[in-house]
Amino acid sequence: LFLDGHSLQVDESSMTGESDHVEVNHSQNPFLFSGTKVADGYGRMLVTSVGMNTTWGEMMSTINRDSNDQQTPLQGRLNKLTSSIGKVGLTVAFLVLLVLLVRYFTGN
The missing domain is CATH 1.20.5 (Single alpha-helices involved in coiled-coils or other helix-helix interfaces)
Known part of the structure; x- marks a missing residue:
């Protein structure tokens, strides 16, 4: 969860496949995801989930579960x-x- 910072932009291409950087701010997009990279700016965040409890972890467990079945x-x-x-x-x-x-x- 984004707390404060200045013109923070992240690269979420590992999750979404989009190459455009996403701006993170308080009002419209306050969430940062595990597996993303900071492209520009700086900021502080509050970590609310780690490991398999993150969005990235849930995606990876779904992929692994599907690939192990057949x-x-x-x-x-x-x-x-x-x-x-x-x-x-x-x-x-x-x-x-x-x-x-x-x-x-x-x-x-």
Whole structure:
């Protein structure tokens, strides 16, 4: 919450996607958000929320919750590929072990 300052402008592009700076003042726009950057001016503020209780924290938890529910097609394909590579690697390692054991016990 904006308390006092002089011509404070912040960059809220990380939250809104807009590249324009937003002026913060007592009457029209008294709120500052976590994740924004001061572009010009100076000011004092009162912190009312931190962490996941901020607007930024709520947005990030929503994004994380949505992304954890289901895999993208690329993630599904990559999971199949890594499983296949792992199976091939284990098979090759087992065959090398068998060949080395046979050579060891036959004396070659």
